[in-house]
Amino acid sequence: MAKKSRTKARSAAPLAEGEVGPRQPCPCGSGKRYKACHGAPGGAATPYVARPFAGLPSECDIVAMRELVPAATAPLTLKDHPDRTVVLASLLPGAAPAMARESGQVWLGLQVQHHFGDPSRDLAAALERALAADEPGIIGLTDPPATGPRLQDLVVGDELDVTVHEGFEYWLADLEDTSGMETALEQANAAASPTARLTGVGAAYWTNVGTKEHLRWVMPEPEDQLLDALARLHAAGKDVLVPESRLVGMFRAHGLLAPVWDLAVGTGPEALEEPADRFARDLAEALADTSDLTSEERSARSGLANRQVTIR
Structure with missing residues (x-):
C-alpha cells in the first residue's frame, strides 16, 4: 500500500508556474499549510490574491x-x-x-x-x-x-x-x-533602520542594518522575464553596482520580485544613484533580449531562483 502511494505521488502533475502546492506554506502569511488555509475546501474567508496592489499608483x-x-x-x-x-x-x-x-x-x-x-x-x-x-x-x-x-x-x-x-x-x-x-x-x-529611497529609479531603497548595508529594489516585471534578464546581467558581470557590492538574492512579495544587493558599510545611498541608473538601462536591454540563455546564463538563473525568500 505504501509503495502504491509513493508511486502515485511521483506521478502527480507538476505545479504550474506560480501555483502553490497543498503542503507548502500558504502565501497569505498565516503560517498554515496551503491545504489548511486558502487551499482548503471552500477556501479561507477571503480569496487569496497573489498580486493585490496591481493597478494602484506606484x-x-x-x-x-x-x-x-x-x-x-x-x-x-x-x-x-x-x-x-x-x-x-x-x-x-x-x-x-x-x-x-x-x-x-x-x-x-x-x-x-x-x-x-x-x-x-x-x-x-x-x-x-x-x-x-x-x-x-x-x-x-x-x-x-x-x-x-x-x-x-x-x-x-x-x-x-x-x-x-x-x-x-x-x-x-x-x-x-x-x-x-x-x-x-x-x-x-x-527599532527603525536608516533607510533612503533612490531618486533616479523607482522603488529602490537603501538601508543600513548596522553590520552591513543593502539595496532592495522592488521591480514590476513578470518573474520569469526578470529572472532571465538578471541572469544575463550576472553572467556578463553587469550586476555589480559599486565596489564590494553583490547581488545576493531576492524577496518575492505580493507577486513582485525585489532583488537585494549587499553593500559595504559606508556606501550610502548617494553613491548608488548613478550605478542604479546604469543598471536600469542595462536591465531594460536584457529584458528586450528574447534569445535563448547560454549555459552560463542558465546556471546564473538557477542560482538566483534558489536564493528567493517569499515574505508574503
Missing part, C-alpha cells in the same frame, strides 16, 4: 512600504472624496490598520497584524471605516472584509509622492499636545 513602492521600509508616507487622492486628506503610511502606532485623526485627516497603515488574503480589500475596508468615523481614534479590522471595494476602486492618480522619514515623528505631526508620547516614539525610532 505599486512597487506600496510593496516596499509594506514589507521593507520602516517609516514612510505618501498622500492618497480619493475618487469620491478629493478634498479629504488621506495619508498612506508604512506603519501606524500599534500597527493600526487606520486612524481618524483630530485634524480631520485619515491615516492608512500598510504594516498590520492581520492577513486576510487580499491586503487591498483590507485597506479599502479600513479606509471606509475611518472616513465614516464620528470621532478620532484607531480603526480596527478584526474580521475579513469578504465583500466591498478594493483600494484600486477608491483612489486615483498615476504615481505616489513617497517620503521616507528618519523615524516616526510623523505620528505626531498634526498634534498640538504630544506630552506622554516621547517614550513610545523613542522606542519605535530605535
Whole structure:
C-alpha cells in the first residue's frame, strides 16, 4: 500500500508556474499549510490574491512600504472624496490598520497584524471605516472584509509622492499636545533602520542594518522575464553596482520580485544613484533580449531562483 502511494505521488502533475502546492506554506502569511488555509475546501474567508496592489499608483513602492521600509508616507487622492486628506503610511502606532485623526485627516497603515488574503480589500475596508468615523481614534479590522471595494476602486492618480522619514515623528505631526508620547516614539525610532529611497529609479531603497548595508529594489516585471534578464546581467558581470557590492538574492512579495544587493558599510545611498541608473538601462536591454540563455546564463538563473525568500 505504501509503495502504491509513493508511486502515485511521483506521478502527480507538476505545479504550474506560480501555483502553490497543498503542503507548502500558504502565501497569505498565516503560517498554515496551503491545504489548511486558502487551499482548503471552500477556501479561507477571503480569496487569496497573489498580486493585490496591481493597478494602484506606484505599486512597487506600496510593496516596499509594506514589507521593507520602516517609516514612510505618501498622500492618497480619493475618487469620491478629493478634498479629504488621506495619508498612506508604512506603519501606524500599534500597527493600526487606520486612524481618524483630530485634524480631520485619515491615516492608512500598510504594516498590520492581520492577513486576510487580499491586503487591498483590507485597506479599502479600513479606509471606509475611518472616513465614516464620528470621532478620532484607531480603526480596527478584526474580521475579513469578504465583500466591498478594493483600494484600486477608491483612489486615483498615476504615481505616489513617497517620503521616507528618519523615524516616526510623523505620528505626531498634526498634534498640538504630544506630552506622554516621547517614550513610545523613542522606542519605535530605535527599532527603525536608516533607510533612503533612490531618486533616479523607482522603488529602490537603501538601508543600513548596522553590520552591513543593502539595496532592495522592488521591480514590476513578470518573474520569469526578470529572472532571465538578471541572469544575463550576472553572467556578463553587469550586476555589480559599486565596489564590494553583490547581488545576493531576492524577496518575492505580493507577486513582485525585489532583488537585494549587499553593500559595504559606508556606501550610502548617494553613491548608488548613478550605478542604479546604469543598471536600469542595462536591465531594460536584457529584458528586450528574447534569445535563448547560454549555459552560463542558465546556471546564473538557477542560482538566483534558489536564493528567493517569499515574505508574503
